[in-house]
Amino acid sequence: xxxxxxxxxLISIYTILAISLDLLVGHTxxxxxxxxxxxxxxxxxxxxxxxxxxxxxxxxxxxxMCIAGLxxxxxxxxxxxxxxxxxxxxxxxxxxxxFSLFNNWTRLTKGPLGIxxxxxxxxxxxxxxxSHLLLALSITLAGFSYAVxxxxxxSPFGRVLHAIREDELFAQSLGKNTFKYxxxxxxxxxxxxxxxxxxYAHYVTYIDPTSYxxxxxxxxxxxxxxxGAGSRWGPLVGAVTLxxxxxxxxxxxxxxxxxxxxxxxxxxxxxxxxxxIRPHGLMGKRGFRx
Amino acid sequence: MLRCQxxxxxxxxxxxxxxxxxxxxxxxxxxxxxxxxxGKTTLLNVITGFLKPxxxxxxxHDREVTRLPPHRIARLGIARTFQDLRLVRQITxxxxxxxxxxxxxxxxxxxxxxxxxxxxxxxxxREEAVRLLEDVGLxxxxxxxxxxxxxxxxxxxxxxxxLATKAQIIILDEPVAGVHPEMISHILDLMLRLRNDGKQVxxxxxxxxxxxxVADEIVVMYGxxxxxxxxxxxxxxxxxxxEVYLA
Numbered sequence: 001x002x003x004x005x006x007x008x009x010l011i012s013i014y015t016i017l018a019i020s021l022d023l024l025v026g027h028t029x030x031x032x033x034x035x036x037x038x039x040x041x042x043x044x045x046x047x048x049x050x051x052x053x054x055x056x057x058x059x060x061x062x063x064x065m066c067i068a069g070l071x072x073x074x075x076x077x078x079x080x081x082x083x084x085x086x087x088x089x090x091x092x093x094x095x096x097x098x099f100s101l102f103n104n105w106t107r108l109t110k111g112p113l114g115i116x117x118x119x120x121x122x123x124x125x126x127x128x129x130x131s132h133l134l135l136a137l138s139i140t141l142a143g144f145s146y147a148v149x150x151x152x153x154x155s156p157f158g159r160v161l162h163a164i165r166e167d168e169l170f171a172q173s174l175g176k177n178t179f180k181y182x183x184x185x186x187x188x189x190x191x192x193x194x195x196x197x198x199x200y201a202h203y204v205t206y207i208d209p210t211s212y213x214x215x216x217x218x219x220x221x222x223x224x225x226x227x228g229a230g231s232r233w234g235p236l237v238g239a240v241t242l243x244x245x246x247x248x249x250x251x252x253x254x255x256x257x258x259x260x261x262x263x264x265x266x267x268x269x270x271x272x273x274x275x276x277i278r279p280h281g282l283m284g285k286r287g288f289r290x
Numbered sequence: 291m292l293r294c295q296x297x298x299x300x301x302x303x304x305x306x307x308x309x310x311x312x313x314x315x316x317x318x319x320x321x322x323x324x325x326x327x328x329g330k331t332t333l334l335n336v337i338t339g340f341l342k343p344x345x346x347x348x349x350x351h352d353r354e355v356t357r358l359p360p361h362r363i364a365r366l367g368i369a370r371t372f373q374d375l376r377l378v379r380q381i382t383x384x385x386x387x388x389x390x391x392x393x394x395x396x397x398x399x400x401x402x403x404x405x406x407x408x409x410x411x412x413x414x415x416r417e418e419a420v421r422l423l424e425d426v427g428l429x430x431x432x433x434x435x436x437x438x439x440x441x442x443x444x445x446x447x448x449x450x451x452x453l454a455t456k457a458q459i460i461i462l463d464e465p466v467a468g469v470h471p472e473m474i475s476h477i478l479d480l481m482l483r484l485r486n487d488g489k490q491v492x493x494x495x496x497x498x499x500x501x502x503x504v505a506d507e508i509v510v511m512y513g514x515x516x517x518x519x520x521x522x523x524x525x526x527x528x529x530x531x532x533e534v535y536l537a
Contacts, residue, residue: 155402163378170376174390175364
């Protein structure tokens with residue numbers, strides 16, 4: 001039961017990551033390769049505040065969201081002036097820089113040794129130790145993220161994002177400051193990734209840079225694509241699918257390096273098969289246009 | 291009044307605009323004609339901010355708009371359509387027109403997210419969008435996806451979007467190209483109606499009969515230069531124009 005709850009908590013965390021990235025990929029038509037960086041920034045902010053200053057979980061989570069959002073604002077001010085492949089390369093560079101900082105700024109992050117002893121989440125002074133309550137907290141945060149992104153997507157603001165995804169020049173010709181809209185979407189997306197990072201840090205109580213690598217960013221992109229970019233349930237389906245597969249391999253006795261390699265092969269195969277059979281993803285109706 | 295002064299634009303050594311100066315006075319229909327490669331679309335792109343000129347200036351009511359971004363120029367009252375149809379094809383016809391409504395407070399993230407007064411503004415914009423769709427003859431298609439309509443209907447939709455911006459100057463890039471003859475007549479009627487409503491319409495076109503029917507003045511471009519500007523009869527009967535273009 002505890003194992004199942006662990007998987008469900010991971011699914012909730014990846015759902016937050018996938019749905020927040022989908023605001024950019026599915027709704028705005030941007031393809032950043034930096035989501036794990038903002039996830040990491042949320043984790044480290046929240047963990048360091050909790051350990052060094054005793055800041056409670058909720059405040060740490062909000063701080064993680066703010067720092068991730070602010071840094072994304074700085075990055076996107078420059079990156080969003082670029083288009084398509086160049087945007088992907090610029091955000092990829094940020095991802096690499098962020099990982100290097102997590103790994104090498106040892107005075108702050110303790111580098112590859114990681115940060116241990118992060119307290120479990122607490123709400124109004126009560127520590128959440130039980131896995132049932134942790135699951136409830138994770139699902140609540142995932143539900144909140146879903147509600148935020150769904151509300152944005154169905155609002156007039158979301159209508160402009162969809163116009164940018166389909167035809168940015170058309171949106172500009174109607175007087176829309178598309179740069180400002182993209183900047184806002186980027187910031188909201190990064191802030192939610194920061195929330196996922198904070199939740200993750202307080203759940204596993206230990207973080208190191210290996211959780212915030214380029215492959216992690218690509219994993220979240222894969223969740224969005226396989227689930228169906230821009231669709232209501234796509235990010236959830238993508239997160240369930242790609243979190244469950246490696247765990248399924250564990251259950252059938254494939255462990256160690258063989259399982260890790262096989263998992264990478266399955267990710268690759270799944271991406272190729274999905275794109276061939278369902279180019280819009282498992283739940284998607286619209287075309288994926290990064 | 292829209293005024294361009296000594297506009298120059300070069301693409302990889304090819305002179306698309308070579309010192310183009312012209313003025314469009316308020317209200318009326320101005321046609322820009324000329325052979326392919328004459329610089330008509332480049333001129334429109336420079337006026338609307340989608341291209342920055344290498345030299346020269348554009349003025350709207352004596353305010354310089356040369357280097358403003360396209361959305362700022364649109365907000366100052368210049369709406370346009372494109373030669374290659376530009377629309378949001380995956381949303382409904384009605385949503386496309388509502389998107390074009392100007393200065394929407396609901397498009398701010400927090401207002402949209404928390405639904406502060408969204409319903410009221412959306413209802414107002416919806417009403418206006420339905421009225422415009424009725425005007426252009428697309429009311430019955432309001433709930434269809436824009437991408438599912440015919441080419442001619444999509445052209446009408448871009449027209450409705452321009453009107454929804456409430457711009458004073460409407461720029462149309464080949465509004466009747468590739469459109470069914472009945473639809474051409476409908477689009478030209480709409481252009482005349484805009485003129486009667488006091489709007490200024492500037493359009494490029496190859497269909498000279500369409501130009502003759504609606505234009506109050508004609509600008510002829512050739513090789514990146516303006517070679518004539520004047521009343522249709524005077525311009526279209528000029529031996530020089532007949533030789534370089536109409537012949």
